[in-house]
Amino acid sequence: DQQVKQNSPSLSVQEGRISILNCDYTNSMFDYFLWYKKYPAEGPTFLISISSIKDKNEDGRFTVFLNKSAKHLSLHIVPSQPGDSAVYFCAASPNTSGTYKYIFGTGTRLKVLA
Amino acid sequence: DAGVIQSPRHEVTEMGQEVTLRCKPISGHNSLFWYRQTMMRGLELLIYFNNNVPIDDSGMPEDRFSAKMPNASFSTLKIQPSEPRDSAVYFCASTRTGGRYEQYFGPGTRLTVT
Numbered sequence: 001d002q003q004v005k006q007n008s009p010s011l012s013v014q015e016g017r018i019s020i021l022n023c024d025y026t027n028s029m030f031d032y033f034l035w036y037k038k039y040p041a042e043g044p045t046f047l048i049s050i051s052s053i054k055d056k057n058e059d060g061r062f063t064v065f066l067n068k069s070a071k072h073l074s075l076h077i078v079p080s081q082p083g084d085s086a087v088y089f090c091a092a093s094p095n096t097s098g099t100y101k102y103i104f105g106t107g108t109r110l111k112v113l114a
Numbered sequence: 115d116a117g118v119i120q121s122p123r124h125e126v127t128e129m130g131q132e133v134t135l136r137c138k139p140i141s142g143h144n145s146l147f148w149y150r151q152t153m154m155r156g157l158e159l160l161i162y163f164n165n166n167v168p169i170d171d172s173g174m175p176e177d178r179f180s181a182k183m184p185n186a187s188f189s190t191l192k193i194q195p196s197e198p199r200d201s202a203v204y205f206c207a208s209t210r211t212g213g214r215y216e217q218y219f220g221p222g223t224r225l226t227v228t
Contacts, residue, residue, distance in 0.1 A: 002155075006156075034216060036219075041221070041222075042221055042222075043118070043205055043207070043220050043221050043222055044205070044219045045219070046216035046217070046218075049216065089156065093214060100145065100209070100215075101170060102217065103159065104149070104156050104158075105156055105157075106154070106155065106156030107156050
């Protein structure tokens with residue numbers, strides 16, 4: 001049972017355009033969300049996070065939007081650069097006191113075309 | 115500062131053999147996580163430790179899998195006996211305890227069981 005879903009396995013975007021990566025979750029107990037980026041042969045690295053008390057968080061070219069009613073979050077990258085080509089994972093953490101585990105999605109492979 | 119260290123980076127073994135994966139977390143991090151990455155399921159949390167104590171091992175697939183953390187700077191994930199379906203990339207991650215902090219991942223161990 002996949003509680004965090006990334007339904008698009010891959011996405012191709014032209015350099016300079018906007019990349020939008022989507023993530024859906026099923027567990028209403030999730031209240032903290034993160035995005036990680038992963039290059040081949042490396043471990044995932046943290047990109048950006050958002051708490052459920054917000055609906056938007058921005059960091060440079062990266063913005064995460066959270067729609068709690070739809071149980072949906074998205075990562076916007078603008079403008080997209082070739083170096084952004086990687087696999088992107090969204091992750092969610094439940095609001096359970098004392099536990100800080102994250103449930104990850106299956107990932108979306110982004111390819112930014114020069 | 116050194117990041118999360120995992121060894122070996124690659125492991126090829128025959129079905130039925132014992133496999134031991136090793137992880138050294140970032141100094142000062144009190145939480146350690148073991149994940150398995152597959153195409154079908156993305157990043158699956160196998161087990162995590164707080165202050166060397168296993169907190170949640172619900173993701174461990176079978177009794178063939180076991181994990182230990184004898185001290186704050188070392189953890190092992192053991193598979194005995196190994197099977198071809200265990201072939202995957204195994205990641206270790208660490209983080210500070212006590213809040214919603216991002217996890218820092220190691221480079222992973224690519225396990226192939228023939």
